[in-house]
Amino acid sequence: xxxxxxxxxxxxxxxxxxxxxxxxxxxxxxxxxxxxxxxxxxxxxxxxxxxxxxxxxxxxxxxxxxxxxxxxxxxxxxxxxxxx
Amino acid sequence: xxxxxxxxxxxxxxxxxxxxxxxxxxxxxxxxxxxxxxxxxxxxxxxxxxxxxxxxxxxxxxxxxxxxxxxxxxxxxxxxxxxx
Amino acid sequence: xxxxxxxxxxxxxxxxxxxxxxxxxxxxxxxxxxxxxxxxxxxxxxxxxxxxxxxxxxxxxxxxxxxxxxxxxxxxxxxxxxxxxxxxxxxxxxxxxxxxxxxxxxxxxxxxxxxxxxxxxxxxxxxxxxxxxxxxxxxxxxxxxxxxxxxxx
Amino acid sequence: xxxxxxxxxxxxxxxxxxxxxxxxxxxxxxxxxxxxxxxxxxxxxxxxxxxxxxxxxxxxxxxxxxxxxxxxxxxxxxxxxxxxxxxxxxxxxxxxxxxxxxxxxxxxxxxxxxxxxxxxxxxxxxxxxxxxxxxxxxxxxxxxxxxxxxxxx
Numbered sequence: 001x002x003x004x005x006x007x008x009x010x011x012x013x014x015x016x017x018x019x020x021x022x023x024x025x026x027x028x029x030x031x032x033x034x035x036x037x038x039x040x041x042x043x044x045x046x047x048x049x050x051x052x053x054x055x056x057x058x059x060x061x062x063x064x065x066x067x068x069x070x071x072x073x074x075x076x077x078x079x080x081x082x083x084x
Numbered sequence: 085x086x087x088x089x090x091x092x093x094x095x096x097x098x099x100x101x102x103x104x105x106x107x108x109x110x111x112x113x114x115x116x117x118x119x120x121x122x123x124x125x126x127x128x129x130x131x132x133x134x135x136x137x138x139x140x141x142x143x144x145x146x147x148x149x150x151x152x153x154x155x156x157x158x159x160x161x162x163x164x165x166x167x168x
Numbered sequence: 169x170x171x172x173x174x175x176x177x178x179x180x181x182x183x184x185x186x187x188x189x190x191x192x193x194x195x196x197x198x199x200x201x202x203x204x205x206x207x208x209x210x211x212x213x214x215x216x217x218x219x220x221x222x223x224x225x226x227x228x229x230x231x232x233x234x235x236x237x238x239x240x241x242x243x244x245x246x247x248x249x250x251x252x253x254x255x256x257x258x259x260x261x262x263x264x265x266x267x268x269x270x271x272x273x274x275x276x277x278x279x280x281x282x283x284x285x286x287x288x289x290x291x292x293x294x295x296x297x298x299x300x301x302x303x304x305x306x307x308x309x310x311x312x313x314x315x316x317x318x319x320x321x
Numbered sequence: 322x323x324x325x326x327x328x329x330x331x332x333x334x335x336x337x338x339x340x341x342x343x344x345x346x347x348x349x350x351x352x353x354x355x356x357x358x359x360x361x362x363x364x365x366x367x368x369x370x371x372x373x374x375x376x377x378x379x380x381x382x383x384x385x386x387x388x389x390x391x392x393x394x395x396x397x398x399x400x401x402x403x404x405x406x407x408x409x410x411x412x413x414x415x416x417x418x419x420x421x422x423x424x425x426x427x428x429x430x431x432x433x434x435x436x437x438x439x440x441x442x443x444x445x446x447x448x449x450x451x452x453x454x455x456x457x458x459x460x461x462x463x464x465x466x467x468x469x470x471x472x473x474x
Contacts, residue, residue: 008221008293009306060226062289076223076291080309083220083251083292084206084263084283092374092446093459144379146442160376160444164462167373167404167445168359168416168436184337184356192360192412199362202432203337204425205354207345259345272357272436273469279355280429316426 002069004037006047007078010054013047023069030056031065033075048077055080086153088121090131091162094138097131107153114140115149117159132161139164172246172268173239175231177222179254182264191246191268198245200272202279204265210258216299218307220253220262223291227251234285238267241281242274249282251292284316325399325421326392328384330375332407335417344399344421351398355428357418357436363411369452371460373406373415376444380404387438391420394434395427402435404445437469 005018027036034051037044048054056063057076069075089102111120118135121128132138140147141160153159172194176182184203192198208218235247248266256262265282269275288309296304325347329335337356345351361371388400401419409415418435422428441462449457 005223007223007291008295057223057226057291060223060229062230076226078223078291079293079306080314081288081291082294082307082309083222083290084287084313089376091376091444092448141376141379141444144376144382146383160379162376162444163446163459164467165441165444166447166460166462167375167443168440168466184341186338188337188358197362197364198360201356201358201360203354203356203358204429205341205356206425207351207354209350209352209423211350270362272359273433276357276429276433280426283425 002072003074005074005076007076009079010047010077013043015043028068029065030058030063030067030069030075033069034065034077037077053080054078086156087158089158089160091160093163094131094161097127099127112152113149114142114147114151114153114159117153118149118161121161137164138162172244173232173235174246174248175228175235176250177224177227177231178250178252181252181261182250184264184266187248187250187264187266191248191266195245195268197270198268199270200275201266201268202272202275203267204263204279204283205261206263206283208256208258208260208262214298214300215258215296215304216301217255217257217297218262219255219295219297221293221295222251222253226291227253230290231286234282234289237285238278238282242267242269242278243271244269244274244278247278247282249286251286251290253292255297281320284313284320287313288317325397326385326388327399327401328381328388329403330377330380330384331403331405334405334414335403337417337419340401340403340417340419344401344419348398348421350423351421352423353425353428354419354421355425355432356420357416357432358414359416359436361409361411361413361415367451367453368411368449368457369454370408370410370450371415372408372448372450374446374448375404375406379444380406383443384439387435387442390438391431391435395420395422395431396424397422397427397431400431400435402439404439404443406445408450434473437466437473440466441470 246268294307399421447460
């Protein structure tokens, strides 16, 4: 089980702020995860339509789409940040 | 008549904060003025011993030693500034 | 000695003089303090407020990481980072960066670095709330902010 | 429209938040405010205070000239310069520069420029008053401050 958390328009399009899911063994990298999530429904498909703009954090630390998920407890998906 | 004003260690060495003096016609530039003042006593000679470090303002505006005094009302002599 | 890093994520406003006094009273050796304050601005006269969403937990962690990076790069005597969340109206403070150093250029450069990284790395997102009551759009990230990071490689 | 320049030479202390609020309340369009505060520091533990002498009249004029130069060089929405004189003890404020702009880099660069010019062009002189009661020496101008001006040619 891994906890997924969503922010800003990713959260809005997916329609929830977080969820816990089981990942199949075939999902090894963040890129795999994004592909996998797109299959879960239209909200996901719209939210993740342009995967290049999706930022990802594993256990609250920025990571790359090529990074392995490993034994991540929490994975966050969000758009480019606009703080400051 | 021109008003001379002195600050910081220039003031201390000359021993006064300001004075009004008549300048001979031969004193045309600031460099001339510094040479002229050095003759006025030991305090002046010590204060103006190294003329290169003396900053000068004519009518409250920074100027060069080569600048003409013209009809200046107020000439200030002071060491390098150390504000901020 | 504890590292002179303070980071806070809060809904409340902050007061610059209070933050500087806190830094300076902890260390009488500070000669130069630079601050950057980011304010909510209303470019078109249509903005009622910005609503700032953040990633609790990671926001604090990321601000600590960014501040730590600045301490490695410049001889700083203190860094304070404060980022607000929630509803913020035009003219109000959003973010504060404070850097203290004996050397004024170090304080200036570190503050500029910290802002560039906060803008593009700290997990905050702005959405507009319009004067007509409608929820406006999410603020787009600007290429110029992303490009600003390249300066610090 | 009046030019958004404020300069003050005063014995009293100042408050950063008050100065920023004054700038921001005059203009809701300000997105970035950078401040530089120069504080009295005690490097060796021997300093009771600094005594700051200034050239009344020219100090104000020169600060206006420096601020005006910054407004020509950067797109600024406001500049505030405050310089204190008289006796200032370690930890107290000496000088404040505030720059406001829509663009954070303009605010940073202008503040850095203003400090470099205040240091070397504004007619103020510092003298040390030591803890043993003796009047110490006049603070020497530093070559590094003079060199800093070259950056802005």
